[in-house]
Amino acid sequence: MLKRTLRNKVITQLLQHFHVKLIPTPHTNDVHKYILLAVLIVIGTLGIRAYQNRTKAGDQKTVNTQNLLLPDLVILPPEKLLIQQTNGQKELRFSTSFANLGKGPLELTSKDNPEADTTQVLQTIYTENGGTQQRVVGKFIYHPEHSHWHLENITNFELWTIGDDRMPEEKLAATEKMSFCIQDWEQYKEAPQDNAASQTYVGCNKKTQGLSVGWIDKYGAGVEGQMIDITGIANGNYIIRSVIDPANSISEINEDNNAVLSYVTLENNTVTKIDKP
Ligand SMILES: [Ca+2]
Ligand SMILES: [Ca+2]
Ligand SMILES: [Zn+2]
Numbered sequence: 211m212l213k214r215t216l217r218n219k220v221i222t223q224l225l226q227h228f229h230v231k232l233i234p235t236p237h238t239n240d241v242h243k244y245i246l247l248a249v250l251i252v253i254g255t256l257g258i259r260a261y262q263n264r265t266k267a268g269d270q271k272t273v274n275t276q277n278l279l280l281p282d283l284v285i286l287p288p289e290k291l292l293i294q295q296t297n298g299q300k301e302l303r304f305s306t307s308f309a310n311l312g313k314g315p316l317e318l319t320s321k322d323n324p325e326a327d328t329t330q331v332l333q334t335i336y337t338e339n340g341g342t343q344q345r346v347v348g349k350f351i352y353h354p355e356h357s358h359w360h361l362e363n364i365t366n367f368e369l370w371t372i373g374d375d376r377m378p379e380e381k382l383a384a385t386e387k388m389s390f391c392i393q394d395w396e397q398y399k400e401a402p403q404d405n406a407a408s409q410t411y412v413g414c415n416k417k418t419q420g421l422s423v424g425w426i427d428k429y430g431a432g433v434e435g436q437m438i439d440i441t442g443i444a445n446g447n448y449i450i451r452s453v454i455d456p457a458n459s460i461s462e463i464n465e466d467n468n469a470v471l472s473y474v475t476l477e478n479n480t481v482t483k484i485d486k487p
Pocket of ligand 2: 455459
């Protein structure tokens with residue numbers, strides 16, 4: 211009897227919990243009906259929620275896997291190599307070029323904040339059905355030496371010794387994380403012509419920068435910052451390893467083609483490109 215009273219108490223609380231209106235002094239059979247009803251309501255509600263959640267997850271998956279018109283950045287070997295002595299420092303200077311060989315532009319936008327000298331940058335990715343997605347990729351920094359805005363940490367250059375396998379062995383020197391104003395500087399002649407875009411991104415403001423498909427962005431060897439400090443490095447053969455998007459913050463079709471090796475001979479104040487020795 212005690213057991214039954216306890217059970218009825220639990221049932222009463224259950225029914226109150228699920229907002230089932232309780233009839234005063236219910237008969238045991240009625241209570242069973244209410245329990246059944248409450249259980250069915252709970253099962254039904256949970257089932258519908260589970261189905262709705264599953265549908266949401268399915269939709270999300272569809273969005274993530276739909277055809278994205280991603281860029282593909284590739285860096286070209288450094289050109290215009292020269293050595294320059296500045297205030298006792300020995301600089302290996304070079305020009306930098308990188309191209310977009312992807313299906314869509316590299317488009318970078320930031321939220322305008324006139325007060326700040328850094329601002330968050332979003333990559334806008336176009337989709338085949340005309341939509342867009344945005345991802346945070348880094349910051350625009352105001353670069354006083356160039357008097358314009360740069361995307362931070364977009365290229366990196368390293369000087370390596372050459373190992374027995376002709377591959378980089380020991381890193382001797384490197385640039386700082388290099389920042390860049392990204393724009394359609396010139397058309398990349400070796401790019402496939404069928405998907406080359408017209409010049410779209412011009413200028414170094416912080417609202418929109420970018421690189422269209424089939425276009426190159428370039429900094430000359432004389433531009434401030436375009437150098438590796440090679441002070442104290444002996445004459446000999448070395449590898450320059452150039453990397454685009456070293457932190458892989460930009461989404462691309464191919465993330466595995468972002469480094470290129472160039473072989474050079476350093477001899478006193480001259481630098482010469484050589485074939486892989
Ligand atoms: Ca790439
Ligand atoms: Ca990347
Ligand atoms: Zn610049």
